[in-house]
Amino acid sequence: MRSERISGWILKAYLVVIFLFVFAPIIASVVFSFNSQRFPTIPLGSFSLEWYEKIFNDADVWTAARTSVIVALCTAVLSTCIGFATAYTDYRYQFRFKGAFLALALLPPTVPLIILALAMLAWFSKLGISGQISSIIFAHTVLCSPFAMAIIRLRLSQMDENLEAAAWNLGASQWATMRSVIVPFTRPAIIASFCLTAAVSFDEFAVAWFVSGLNKTIPVVILEIVQGNIDPQVNAIGTLVFVTSMTLVIIAQVLIMTSQKRDKIS
């Protein structure tokens, strides 16, 4: 009994240490973003919003934020649409080379980012569309679609295999079934996929750095600031980016989990 309790405590402590190790840099960044001192040293100075004021007054940061938001939204819409179409194709149809089709659809995240980024850059300049906002959107869509597909595919796999047939049986055409059964059923996954792909795009640095040209996204701007000197502005931007991404990821997680739970009761 006693030894069990002790090992229980040890395991809990171990877990806490792991999480501390993982989150310490982020927590430090958040803490120092509110610190009045220029250099990240302990003891801390006083509480200050100086660095936030500074970035709010920085036109470059605003432009980058605008670019990032546009890219994230467009990427989210495009990759969710492509992901949905791929996932539904996989769910509904049997065809030759389906295995190859799926492997191809899930391939992009397995390619090293640098390779992907370089290839994108070369390809876009050949097509004459490099260095534009649209080029970042295209590149990010390639990167994010497989995530969208995976999320929506998971949801479709939880669907009663007769649900579609039941709709046809009650007089719904193929399109009506898509509209009134498939989309409502997968809605939590669609929204989750939208949030998650937006978060991935919003955070993504390597590909954006290669293909963005003058249309810098937030991660690219952060790198440029860090390269120049040590500037607590980075902590402030980092904190905001972290909060945005985490919010999106948490929304996605909650949606996926609650929709699973709801099905389980039934």
Next chain:
Amino acid sequence: MNDTLVEFRQVVKRFDDFVAVKNLNLSIAEGEFVALMGPSGCGKTTTLRMLAGLEKPTSGDILLNGQVMNEVSASERDTPMVWQSLALFPFLNARQNVEFGLKMRGVDSAERKKRAIHWLERLDMGEFIERPVNQLSGGQRQRVALARSLVIEPKILLLDEPLSALDAHLVIRMQGVLSKLQKELGITFVYVTHSQSEAFAMADRVVIMGNGDVAQVGSSREIYRAPANKFVAQFVGRNNIVSGKVISVDNGLVHFKTAFGTFSMRSPKNTAIELDQSIDLSIAADRLSVEARPHGAEEISQIKSGTTNSEPNQVHCTLISEEFVGAVVTLFFETNDGTEFMVQVQERELDELNISQDANYILSWSVDAAHLLDN
């Protein structure tokens, strides 16, 4: 009065190498309650799905109302189905589920709501109209599924093992609900099941299927008392199957030889019996009687062939196991050569028999108890 509503004409369904339905010919009348029954994989669900337009026959025609339906899509058939999994839309509440079919037919929302509520109330679901379906019990969801199919006022309702997920006491109750509904509405029910009790309790006509073929069509009693062939006899009820060879025919009796003795049966009326013919018989387990074998009555007459009703067929055997289902007990016996016999007796008769395993018993059956099976 009863016109044909559904007709299967030489319908064949093949999935790659597997033949699910072989040359099915069947007609179903308007207002009839037909059960398709058989073990899993016998083609009963495929038959139902073809009728609903969810599978296309490989060859042959399916007619509904005298019209060939082969090219009519599932969504244009008006053949609503109650699914084994129910397939309710989990993101809609009870009323919205029921409204679905009406919505697809372009009925306006006020009318839709009125009709959905009417059907839910009719099926005693008045309290749960706005309830999400995942907060309903199994029996309640069953009723929603029924209302969802019936609200479009079809001439035919297809049911695919709809009660298989319910608790035993609910099954009996839903059987009552279904029978009553079918009589009140006067529409055709085609009911697929592997459960003999469901099929026999509700259907006007039972179609027994095996390996993609129709093995027998008839009323519950016909099938129970006179199974057409070995497959039906084994699948339905508790039947003992005895195989033998005819050795003589006289006096209205057929005498035949089996692995464990020579027995007699009344000559069947409509079938000619020839000498040396191989025959299969079924003897219902409740038509055998058991008595304890007295000590001393030794191996002199291990078996006895009946000659008249007063002198039944007898065989000696030992008890191997028993199975209780309430008031009826099934006893399993084995003869010397290992042939098994099932006998059904009332639970209260057990005391008199002084049942104990490995004790010796005499089973007897009259010459009228055996029923000849088609080969």
